[in-house]
Amino acid sequence: MFLAIVTMCDCYLAEDILSFEPLDEPIRNSNYSVICSAHPDSPYFPMWADSTGLPILPMGDERYFVFNEDRLSFVPSTGESNHVFTDFTSENEAVLTILDLDIADSGSFFCVAGPHNKSLDVEDIKDPECVPPCENGGTCIVGVCNCPAEYIGKSCQELELFVDIYRVGEKEFYDIGDRVALRCSASRPNRYGPPVWFDHYGQKIETGVGIETIGTRVLTPETTELIIFNVQKSHSGDYTCIVGHADDITNILVEGDETECVYPCQNDGLCMKSVCVCPYEWRGPDCSMPGNYSQHYTIIKSPLETELVITAIDQTTATDCTPSCLHGGTCSLGSCYCAIGFSGEYCQTQEEGYITIIEPEGQVPTLGSSVTFICEVPEDNPYGDLVWIGPDGAIVPDMAGVGMGRAVSNMITAFINQLTIFGLDSDISGQYICVTGSLLDSIH
Numbered sequence: 001m002f003l004a005i006v007t008m009c010d011c012y013l014a015e016d017i018l019s020f021e022p023l024d025e026p027i028r029n030s031n032y033s034v035i036c037s038a039h040p041d042s043p044y045f046p047m048w049a050d051s052t053g054l055p056i057l058p059m060g061d062e063r064y065f066v067f068n069e070d071r072l073s074f075v076p077s078t079g080e081s082n083h084v085f086t087d088f089t090s091e092n093e094a095v096l097t098i099l100d101l102d103i104a105d106s107g108s109f110f111c112v113a114g115p116h117n118k119s120l121d122v123e124d125i126k127d128p129e130c131v132p133p134c135e136n137g138g139t140c141i142v143g144v145c146n147c148p149a150e151y152i153g154k155s156c157q158e159l160e161l162f163v164d165i166y167r168v169g170e171k172e173f174y175d176i177g178d179r180v181a182l183r184c185s186a187s188r189p190n191r192y193g194p195p196v197w198f199d200h201y202g203q204k205i206e207t208g209v210g211i212e213t214i215g216t217r218v219l220t221p222e223t224t225e226l227i228i229f230n231v232q233k234s235h236s237g238d239y240t241c242i243v244g245h246a247d248d249i250t251n252i253l254v255e256g257d258e259t260e261c262v263y264p265c266q267n268d269g270l271c272m273k274s275v276c277v278c279p280y281e282w283r284g285p286d287c288s289m290p291g292n293y294s295q296h297y298t299i300i301k302s303p304l305e306t307e308l309v310i311t312a313i314d315q316t317t318a319t320d321c322t323p324s325c326l327h328g329g330t331c332s333l334g335s336c337y338c339a340i341g342f343s344g345e346y347c348q349t350q351e352e353g354y355i356t357i358i359e360p361e362g363q364v365p366t367l368g369s370s371v372t373f374i375c376e377v378p379e380d381n382p383y384g385d386l387v388w389i390g391p392d393g394a395i396v397p398d399m400a401g402v403g404m405g406r407a408v409s410n411m412i413t414a415f416i417n418q419l420t421i422f423g424l425d426s427d428i429s430g431q432y433i434c435v436t437g438s439l440l441d442s443i444h
Contacts (some may be wrong), residue, residue: 017042018111018118022093026125028142032101034120037110038092044114046094048086051108056096059085101125107113130155149366161262162187163195163243165250168225169414179230179414181385183219184241184248192244193261195224198238200252219398261286261400283330289337296361321346327438341439353385354378355441357434365424373419373443383437386417391430 005380006033016039023033033267048056057239059082084105087095098105109120129142138145147156168181184195197199197205198283205226208215214228214235227233240247263277264290269287278287306331328339329347339346358374365371375386388396398418399408406428410418419432433442 001148009192017044017113017116018046020111020118026101026122026243028102029096029100029128031099032122033095033097035089036094036096036118036120038113040092042092042113042116045088046092046095048112049110049112050084050093051110053110056084056086056109057082058087058096069134089213096120098122116411144227149385155294159188159192161192161244161246163241163246163248165241165248166410167179167250173253173255174231176232176254177261178231178254179384180226180235180252180436181230182226182239182250183250184224184226184243184422186222186246189222190244193239194218194221195243196304197224197226198242200239200242207251223398227384283332283337299443340380341437349371350439355434355436355439357441369424369427370420370422370423372421373432375417375419375441377415377439379415379437381436383439385411385414386436387414388417388419389435391428391432396432410417 014073018039018247019037021035021037022435024031026032026060038044038050050056060169062423083100084096084098088098089095094111096109101122103219106123107121109122110117111120117364127141128138130138130143130145132155134140134145134147134156136148136156138147138151140146145154145156147153150160152158152160163184164188165182165184168183171178174180178382183199185290186195199205199214205214205216207217214226216226220223224241226239226241231252233254233256236252238249238251240249259272261276265278265287267287269276269278269282271277272402276285276287278284281290283289291368320334321336324411325331325338326347327342327350329336329342330339331337333420336345336347338344339350343349343351352359354377356376360374365370375388377383377386388407390396390407396407396409399410399420406423407421409421412418417434419434421428422433429444431441431442432443
């Protein structure tokens with residue numbers, strides 16, 4: 001009788017028992033995974049261990065292994081959640097995963113199967129590439145483009161956008177009753193549209209301006225002007241100009257006593273909130289004009305509330321003047337009292353010399369030459385900015401906002417506007433009109 005004895009023998013080398021299959025390249029800030037596979041005939045299942053020999057557990061397992069009296073046991077972990085973990089995909093495979101691979105993860109990891117182990121060296125960790133590549137001199141650092149100061153965007157593909165606020169005029173501080181003009185310009189054409197102004201309460205300032213109000217006007221696609229007529233202390237504060245993600249802030253400081261009127265009240269007129277309240281028989285901004293008419297004034301109760309007060313109401317209206325008073329004239333007892341710059345029985349005549357166009361001495365317009373004209377009004381002009389109108393009926397743009405064009409205007413002061421025409425020819429010749437309020441003068 002023969003006795004057959006069969007002995008199980010693990011006769012493989014570690015190189016034959018265990019093999020690695022990287023699933024990813026070792027790239028910084030990316031996940032890195034490697035499969036450790038045991039030979040199908042091996043009686044041992046694979047598992048991963050760190051450089052100290054401690055097993056690497058599956059994701060979410062907050063225990064770790066310890067040896068106690070030659071026995072392997074689990075104890076609770078007090079560490080953070082798994083940055084490195086094992087995933088057992090089958091009896092013969094264990095996947096090592098390192099989340100957000102970093103330089104600090106460099107080193108050795110071990111795949112262990114019974115008495116066998118094989119070392120995995122995590123090294124040569126590469127920085128990620130920038131996709132798309134950096135442009136305009138940008139530098140790729142760990143997958144992110146570090147752009148030069150004047151460029152922005154994921155790949156430094158876009159010029160940085162800046163806004164700049166500058167004052168029209170030389171005043172840094174304003175007196176009550178002054179006219180404030182601030183211009184905000186974007187550094188380049190952009191997809192956001194013209195700059196937008198916000199007041200000191202964070203409210204958007206709407207487009208459109210008028211006497212004794214606050215508003216904005218778009219001068220060019222990149223420039224918007226903020227205008228405050230008859231500025232008061234309540235206007236003091238920070239004003240913000242915004243274009244897309246870019247912004248700039250300026251401060252308006254108004255000095256003086258709000259009980260003072262811009263024009264001293266005459267004929268026993270009473271100054272209330274910077275407005276003269278005239279006796280019944282007087283009228284005008286300083287109560288210097290005779291006439292019986294309804295008195296009215298405003299009281300600023302808060303930045304968001306203004307009260308209108310009308311006193312001495314009678315039945316005399318502008319319809320008592322026939323024809324009606326023109327150009328802002330006021331009818332009182334059948335007579336027209338004309339606005340500044342106008343005269344005549346019905347205020348129908350513009351006063352000569354109120355708005356004046358001056359041509360430099362010796363200037364001779366010739367084909368291809370450049371010509372300049374100066375438009376002036378008195379310093380007490382209440383009608384706002386001087387504006388040049390071209391032959392096509394459009395406002396001649398301000399050179400501060402658009403640079404050099406064929407015809408540009410330049411607001412030298414609040415009362416002087418210069419018109420310059422470059423490369424004179426038949427296409428740009430014609431009538432140019434200088435306007436303030438309803439007053440105008442023209443040149444050909």
